[in-house]
Amino acid sequence: MFPPxxxxxxxxxxxxxxxxxxxxxxxxxLNYQQHLIAQALMFPRSTTSPHLPLYPIxxxxxxxxxxxxxxxxxxxxxxxxxIHSGMQQAxxxxxxxxxxxxxxANKARNWELRDIMNHxxxxxxxxxxxxxxxxxxxxxxxxxxxKVFDEIVPHNVLPLIQDVxxxxxxxxxxxxxxxxxxSRLAAEMEGxxxxxxxxxxxxxxxxxxxxxxxxxxxxSIVRELEPHVMExxxxxxxxxxxxxxxxxxxxxxxxxxxxxxGNVQALATHTFGCRVLQRALEYLPETITSPLMEELRASTxxxxxxxFGNYVMQFVIEHGKPQDSAAVVAKLRGQLLSMARHxxxxxxxxxxxxxxxxxxxxxxxxxxxxxxxxxxVVLSMMKDQYANYVLQRAVGVADIDQRESxxxxxxxxxxxxxxxxxxxxxxxxxxxxxxxxxxxxxxISCTRSxxxxxxxxxxxxxxxxxxxxxxxxxxxxxxx
Numbered sequence: 001m002f003p004p005x006x007x008x009x010x011x012x013x014x015x016x017x018x019x020x021x022x023x024x025x026x027x028x029x030l031n032y033q034q035h036l037i038a039q040a041l042m043f044p045r046s047t048t049s050p051h052l053p054l055y056p057i058x059x060x061x062x063x064x065x066x067x068x069x070x071x072x073x074x075x076x077x078x079x080x081x082x083i084h085s086g087m088q089q090a091x092x093x094x095x096x097x098x099x100x101x102x103x104x105a106n107k108a109r110n111w112e113l114r115d116i117m118n119h120x121x122x123x124x125x126x127x128x129x130x131x132x133x134x135x136x137x138x139x140x141x142x143x144x145x146x147k148v149f150d151e152i153v154p155h156n157v158l159p160l161i162q163d164v165x166x167x168x169x170x171x172x173x174x175x176x177x178x179x180x181x182x183s184r185l186a187a188e189m190e191g192x193x194x195x196x197x198x199x200x201x202x203x204x205x206x207x208x209x210x211x212x213x214x215x216x217x218x219x220s221i222v223r224e225l226e227p228h229v230m231e232x233x234x235x236x237x238x239x240x241x242x243x244x245x246x247x248x249x250x251x252x253x254x255x256x257x258x259x260x261x262g263n264v265q266a267l268a269t270h271t272f273g274c275r276v277l278q279r280a281l282e283y284l285p286e287t288i289t290s291p292l293m294e295e296l297r298a299s300t301x302x303x304x305x306x307x308f309g310n311y312v313m314q315f316v317i318e319h320g321k322p323q324d325s326a327a328v329v330a331k332l333r334g335q336l337l338s339m340a341r342h343x344x345x346x347x348x349x350x351x352x353x354x355x356x357x358x359x360x361x362x363x364x365x366x367x368x369x370x371x372x373x374x375x376x377v378v379l380s381m382m383k384d385q386y387a388n389y390v391l392q393r394a395v396g397v398a399d400i401d402q403r404e405s406x407x408x409x410x411x412x413x414x415x416x417x418x419x420x421x422x423x424x425x426x427x428x429x430x431x432x433x434x435x436x437x438x439x440x441x442x443x444i445s446c447t448r449s450x451x452x453x454x455x456x457x458x459x460x461x462x463x464x465x466x467x468x469x470x471x472x473x474x475x476x477x478x479x480x
Contacts, residue, residue: 097122103129112136113144120151121160130165137172149173149181157188158196167201171208179214186213186220193224194232203237207244219253221245229256230263239272246279257288264295265303274308278315286321293324300331310344314351322357329356329364336367337377340387350393358399365398369405378409 096104099119103111113136116123123129137145152160152173160166174182186209189196196202210218222245225232232238245254257280260267267273281289296303296316303309317325329352332339339345353361368377368391381387395406 096126100126100129103132113140113148117147118151120148121156121166124152124156124160124166124169125163127165130168133169134172137169137176140176142178145173145177145181149177149184153184154188157185158192161189161196161205162199162202164201167205170205174205174208174212182209182212183214183217185209186217190220190224193221194228194238197225197232197238197241198235200237203241206241210241210244210248215250215253218245218249222249222253222256226256229259233267233273233276234270236272239276242276243279246276246283251284251288254284257284261291261295264292265299265309268296268299268303268309268312269306271308274312277312281312281315282319293320297324297327300328304328304331304339304348305342305345307344310348313348317348317351317355325355326357326360328352329360333363333367336364336390337372337380337387340381340390341384343386346386346390349390353390353393353397361397362399362402365394365402365406368394369402369409376409376413378406379413382410382413 097119099116100122103116103123111132113120113133116129116132120133124133133148137148140148152169157170161170170185173185177185189206189209193206197206206221210221225241225245229242232242246257251257260277260280264277267277277292280292293316296312299309300313304313313328316328320328328348332349332352336349340349353364356364368381370377378391381391391406395403395410398406
């Protein structure tokens with residue numbers, strides 16, 4: 001129990017009750033911090049340092065608890081965590097040792113690791129002290145690394161892993177420490193992998209550990225997360241750990257990937273699951289990915305139009321096997337206009353125009369050029385806030401004859417579009433844009449003329465890049 005606020009800190013009863021309660025709260029917080037300082041001063045000084053240690057022996061990294069696994073704040077609501085985080089920062093600034101205060105005051109001094117020995121943990125929890133340790137560890141001797149390691153292991157590993165500045169020091173130890181250091185650090189994390197993976201800073205250290213530890217310890221991490229793999233995938237931090245496991249660990253050790261079967265559509269339409277699924281398709285062997293692709297093909301149209309699923313479809317088109325890419329592009333045939341008008345499917349249409357084989361790309365562009373009973377497809381796409389980007393892409397990647405046909409269909413619509421104030425087609429209305437496109441077509445034919453080679457190359461490249469900039473990359477708001 002903490003000491004109650006003194007009577008002198010209470011407000012006069014004539015003030016409104018709301019102000020009275022606020023003053024009592026502030027007074028209680030002040031007395032609470034004073035109580036923490038008094039507690040810290042009661043601990044004995046270190047026998048190896050003339051300075052009062054910020055983190056006394058056998059104590060946690062901070063007087064205020066971090067989000068430790070099974071700790072008092074683990075699982076607490078975000079509001080409580082923010083309050084304690086703010087109090088923790090105040091506690092750090094209040095309890096700085098004289099050495100850390102000198103470090104802040106004397107920036108001109110060339111500080112070395114030997115200058116902060118017996119204060120490594122304190123400096124690791126400080127923004128500038130952490131940067132110093134990170135920088136020096138990159139070129140430190142084996143003896144210096146060992147001393148830093150001995151101060152952190154075993155009592156301060158978990159708190160530093162979850163600290164906003166301390167986590168970077170642990171990452172540097174994984175990068176530049178010996179294999180013994182890496183194995184020991186990973187051993188200290190065992191039993192806490194799930195909690196660390198779901199913590200903002202802990203997940204970064206777990207990812208770094210996966211990169212540098214031995215395969216046996218990688219398998220240990222997999223075994224610890226395997227019963228909770230879907231929980232991690234759906235977590236904002238944990239999904240990055242699952243991605244790193246898929247990238248770095250041998251597939252024969254990744255037993256959890258078989259849990260993806262039957263859940264592909266759910267994963268592909270999830271804000272974090274779609275990322276994990278893309279890594280699985282990228283790094284896992286065909287024996288594992290083939291059943292996943294079968295599920296994707298069954299839901300192609302739904303995923304193309306989904307907020308997150310469209311990214312999976314784009315990935316398959318760009319990086320998938322030719323037969324898988326062709327299967328996705330084939331779903332766009334016959335309904336390119338409707339898909340181009342869709343907010344999410346339009347991205348897939350652009351990707352299809354870029355990465356489809358030449359014959360399929362020509363068929364897609366022909367679909368834009370073909371007349372329809374309801375009116376010109378080109379005009380409809382020019383007026384649409386999403387389809388106009390697909391039309392730009394088509395102009396940029398089409399064959400020469402198709403590009404000229406597209407431009408010939410665009411030109412007659414310019415007078416109509418100038419009277420339309422939707423703002424989506426202003427970049428297509430630009431006469432400069434159409435002129436550049438025609439210039440690009442004519443310059444390709446000029447390669448057989450008797451101009452000097454350097455002149456031909458310069459003119460062609462100039463017009464080509466102007467075409468790409470204006471047709472493909474410039475957005476409407478930049479040309480308004």
